Amino acid sequence: MTAPRLVWFRRDLRDTDHAALAAALVGGGPVYCAFIFDTVILDALPGRSDRRIAFIHGSLQELDAALRARGGGLIVRHGNPVAEIPRLADALGVAIVDAGRDYEPYAKQRDAAVAEALVRSGRTLVLHREHVIFDGDEVLSKAGRPYTVFTPYRNAWLRRLDETGVPSFDSGTASLTPPPVASGVPALAEIGFGESARFDLAAGCVVPGMHGAAERLDDFRERMLRYAEQRDYPAVKGVSYLSVHLRFGTVSIRQLVREALIIGGAGGMTWLSELVWRDFYFMILDRFPHAVTASFRPEYDAIVWEEWPQGLRAWQEGRTGYPLVDAAMRQLASSGYMHNRLRMVAASFLCKDLGIDWRHGERWFAEQLLDFDLAANNGGWQWAASSGCDAQPWFRIFNPVTQSERFDPQGRFIRRYVPELAAVPEKWIHAPWRMPAAEQARCAAVIGRDYPFPIVDHDSARQATLARYAVVKKAG
Ligand SMILES: Cc1cc2nc3c(=O)[nH]c(=O)nc-3n(C[C@H](O)[C@H](O)[C@H](O)COP(=O)(O)OP(=O)(O)OC[C@H]3O[C@@H](n4cnc5c(N)ncnc54)[C@H](O)[C@@H]3O)c2cc1C
Numbered sequence: 001m002t003a004p005r006l007v008w009f010r011r012d013l014r015d016t017d018h019a020a021l022a023a024a025l026v027g028g029g030p031v032y033c034a035f036i037f038d039t040v041i042l043d044a045l046p047g048r049s050d051r052r053i054a055f056i057h058g059s060l061q062e063l064d065a066a067l068r069a070r071g072g073g074l075i076v077r078h079g080n081p082v083a084e085i086p087r088l089a090d091a092l093g094v095a096i097v098d099a100g101r102d103y104e105p106y107a108k109q110r111d112a113a114v115a116e117a118l119v120r121s122g123r124t125l126v127l128h129r130e131h132v133i134f135d136g137d138e139v140l141s142k143a144g145r146p147y148t149v150f151t152p153y154r155n156a157w158l159r160r161l162d163e164t165g166v167p168s169f170d171s172g173t174a175s176l177t178p179p180p181v182a183s184g185v186p187a188l189a190e191i192g193f194g195e196s197a198r199f200d201l202a203a204g205c206v207v208p209g210m211h212g213a214a215e216r217l218d219d220f221r222e223r224m225l226r227y228a229e230q231r232d233y234p235a236v237k238g239v240s241y242l243s244v245h246l247r248f249g250t251v252s253i254r255q256l257v258r259e260a261l262i263i264g265g266a267g268g269m270t271w272l273s274e275l276v277w278r279d280f281y282f283m284i285l286d287r288f289p290h291a292v293t294a295s296f297r298p299e300y301d302a303i304v305w306e307e308w309p310q311g312l313r314a315w316q317e318g319r320t321g322y323p324l325v326d327a328a329m330r331q332l333a334s335s336g337y338m339h340n341r342l343r344m345v346a347a348s349f350l351c352k353d354l355g356i357d358w359r360h361g362e363r364w365f366a367e368q369l370l371d372f373d374l375a376a377n378n379g380g381w382q383w384a385a386s387s388g389c390d391a392q393p394w395f396r397i398f399n400p401v402t403q404s405e406r407f408d409p410q411g412r413f414i415r416r417y418v419p420e421l422a423a424v425p426e427k428w429i430h431a432p433w434r435m436p437a438a439e440q441a442r443c444a445a446v447i448g449r450d451y452p453f454p455i456v457d458h459d460s461a462r463q464a465t466l467a468r469y470a471v472v473k474k475a476g
Contacts, residue, residue: 002029003095012249019128020098022169030177054197058208072176100130213251234339235412243371281379300387305357321454324404327417336370347384358385
């Protein structure tokens with residue numbers, strides 16, 4: 001009889017188009033499925049109520065139900081995977097553990113340790129390309145090196161896609177084996193987390209699981225046609241809002257690439273480009289792990305940042321006096337999501353208006369974002385700080401007022417998240433401190449009383465930033 005296999009689910013919480021599950025089923029023997037609540041990750045979280053854990057938990061319940069419908073079920077453990085996976089493999093008598101390849105430094109080191117422990121008992125960990133379209137050496141420059149500039153990477157990625165097509169790993173309704181050990185998803189309290197985050201998700205209309213992903217994709221499919229024109233306007237429903245589902249794999253990247261190719265045109269192709277950015281940053285993280293803690297371009301580590309805790313706190317709490325930045329930061333705090341245009345504006349404001357080290361902002365986003373992904377977050381922050389690969393040039397500094405005029409022209413987004421400015425006329429909404437005193441009183445938005453004065457003067461901050469970044473110019 002063929003030896004049993006164990007599929008170890010991590011950030012791929014679905015049972016369709018799943019490379020590891022399909023490979024295990026092809027083996028023909030019994031297939032078991034497991035998920036470990038990794039205490040190394042959980043213990044490092046700042047709080048015991050976390051929207052992401054609630055999202056994972058809801059997604060696991062749905063996955064467990066889907067696996068049970070195939071005759072199996074999800075074995076869930078809470079502990080360090082380096083001990084838990086070999087222990088389970090032993091209890092189940094499996095020869096092979098299948099999982100999706102992860103590119104984060106911690107995950108790589110964890111997987112190496114699990115593989116080593118399994119080898120000691122004659123077992124193998126097989127990692128499948130699951131979270132990206134291409135990895136490893138699949139997209140290299142003509143010189144055989146990893147790309148560090150996006151456009152040539154995307155062109156090579158598209159050429160490669162033409163050659164290979166998008167594989168599908170559908171295992172249909174193939175049957176699984178009932179686990180001979182305890183299975184099912186424990187309550188959040190059993191892993192030390194509160195229930196309240198579940199209500200936060202519901203309040204933000206975030207539905208976990210494959211079902212939630214399918215709903216968002218259904219809602220986006222027709223809008224994808226207009227993505228190229230609408231994606232930069234946070235008040236408009238122009239983007240897909242699928243990032244949390246991509247983060248936890250409740251939808252497959254392969255399915256989304258196929259959808260973009262089917263829609264095609266400017267909308268489909270622009271959206272496909274964003275999915276390529278995602279692959280690009282995973283590749284950068286995999287190949288250049290020094291960027292996790294240091295600047296991708298080492299000369300940027302010579303920059304001397306401001307130590308300004310009150311400035312950081314005002315930014316985190318959406319009290320900078322720049323309405324678009326404040327609306328963005330409040331959207332993040334209340335929903336765990338921030339629109340891409342606003343991530344760029346808010347990140348630029350922290351580094352180039354407040355002069356605060358991008359790593360402080362990166363950490364705050366990592367705590368707050370429901371879709372937090374080390375690769376994209378680090379890539380996005382280093383782009384804004386100009387220290388990354390293919391980043392915004394250091395002398396290009398977003399003006400938070402003109403960004404606001406351009407991308408939220410009527411101030412609709414601002415009014416939604418900064419209610420104290422709700423009655424401010426369109427003319428003043430982007431820079432309310434310029435509003436005459438009588439007008440401020442009339443619309444109950446007195447600057448300094450109802451809403452803060454700008455924390456910095458943008459023009460002076462811009463000059464200070466150009467001086468701060470001069471060390472980079474000298475190094476170049
Ligand atoms: C400072 C900063 C931090 C960021 N942090 C994250 C993060 O932690 N997690 C995250 O998923 N994205 C991050 N992004 C990228 C981007 O802002 C989000 O992916 C996007 O806003 C998610 O919304 P959406 O799903 O509606 O996007 P859509 O516009 O519908 O795009 C579809 C998908 O493409 C991918 N994508 C889009 N833009 C990018 C990008 N610039 N880099 C990498 N992938 C991209 C995402 O997976 C996204 O879900 C960050 C960007 C910046 C500037």
